[in-house]
Amino acid sequence: PHVSAARYGKDNVRVYKVHRDQSTGVQTVAEMTVCCLLEGDIETSYTKADNSVVVATDSVKNTIYLLAKQSPVTPPEYFASLLGSHFIKKYSHIHAAHVKIITHHWERMTIDGKPHPHSFVKNAGETRNVEATISRKDGISITSSIVGLSVLKSTGSAFHGFVRDEYTTLPETWDRILSTDVDAGWTWKTFGTHEAVQASVGKFDKAWEAARDITLKRFATDDSASVQATMYKMSEDILAAVPETETVTYALPNKHYFELDLSWHKGIKNTGTDAEVYVPQSGPNGLIKCSVSRG
Numbered sequence: 001p002h003v004s005a006a007r008y009g010k011d012n013v014r015v016y017k018v019h020r021d022q023s024t025g026v027q028t029v030a031e032m033t034v035c036c037l038l039e040g041d042i043e044t045s046y047t048k049a050d051n052s053v054v055v056a057t058d059s060v061k062n063t064i065y066l067l068a069k070q071s072p073v074t075p076p077e078y079f080a081s082l083l084g085s086h087f088i089k090k091y092s093h094i095h096a097a098h099v100k101i102i103t104h105h106w107e108r109m110t111i112d113g114k115p116h117p118h119s120f121v122k123n124a125g126e127t128r129n130v131e132a133t134i135s136r137k138d139g140i141s142i143t144s145s146i147v148g149l150s151v152l153k154s155t156g157s158a159f160h161g162f163v164r165d166e167y168t169t170l171p172e173t174w175d176r177i178l179s180t181d182v183d184a185g186w187t188w189k190t191f192g193t194h195e196a197v198q199a200s201v202g203k204f205d206k207a208w209e210a211a212r213d214i215t216l217k218r219f220a221t222d223d224s225a226s227v228q229a230t231m232y233k234m235s236e237d238i239l240a241a242v243p244e245t246e247t248v249t250y251a252l253p254n255k256h257y258f259e260l261d262l263s264w265h266k267g268i269k270n271t272g273t274d275a276e277v278y279v280p281q282s283g284p285n286g287l288i289k290c291s292v293s294r295g
């Protein structure tokens with residue numbers, strides 16, 4: 001037997017950084033959870049108990065905090081590239097670093113109609129993520145994503161015309177609730193070097209804002225024929241809005257709200273156009289995935 005693949009490092013490295021603008025007193029915060037895994041000529045640490053090739057995971061953790069102190073931690077695409085590039089520059093036997101950054105969304109409070117200088121609210125669950133592979137040979141591939149953005153529309157969604165056979169019980173509907181937890185990702189054209197990522201640093205926040213606005217607008221305004229049809233339109237829009245992206249990927253759970261027949265009680269009407277009270281389902285849920293690429 002032989003090592004066919006190996007990577008190791010530190011996961012769940014929680015980092016918080018504050019920027020204090022002395023002139024305005026405005027403070028800005030960033031919080032993220034980092035996973036950094038190293039790949040390279042490390043097989044003998046598995047096969048021969050040879051620790052001489054091991055950059056300790058503790059050192060990986062230390063490096064994350066040191067670079068967070070010495071460099072900007074935002075946008076997360078920049079920091080992931082900086083972190084991964086550090087390891088392949090510093091250690092000649094490390095040939096790739098796999099970095100995942102989950103950034104937590106501290107939204108500045110508005111108090112008495114004004115942005116508060118140092119107070120924030122966390123949007124429950126929504127994160128902005130980056131997964132990057134920094135490779136000595138293949139350059140820097142980065143996928144950015146929005147995860148955990150929960151949305152619901154109370155109408156404007158239909159689902160009919162699907163396969164009807166001896167396995168089908170689902171009634172067709174022209175008016176249903178649609179709810180999902182958005183997982184939307186966009187993959188950037190590969191960057192040759194960290195300097196190329198640095199040169200594009202202004203594009204990452206704009207792309208995230210565009211992807212988030214597009215997702216919400218299409219979700220709200222599309223007269224949805226299905227999750228599939230709506231997510232495709234979202235993907236097309238993001239490709240058009242962010243030319244440096246190659247592929248857009250969505251994974252959308254269909255979080256069902258079932259109609260509830262109450263007619264057993266004095267003939268109460270609560271289905272079809274009379275439906276008002278529904279039963280939100282924890283599971284099973286639909287899961288609709290797609291990747292949309294250029295051309």
Ligand SMILES: O=c1[nH]c(=O)c2nn[nH]c2[nH]1
Pocket residue numbers: 159170225226227228254286288
């Ligand atoms: O939007 C939908 N897509 C589907 O594939 C599906 N299947 N059941 N309900 C569904 N809704």
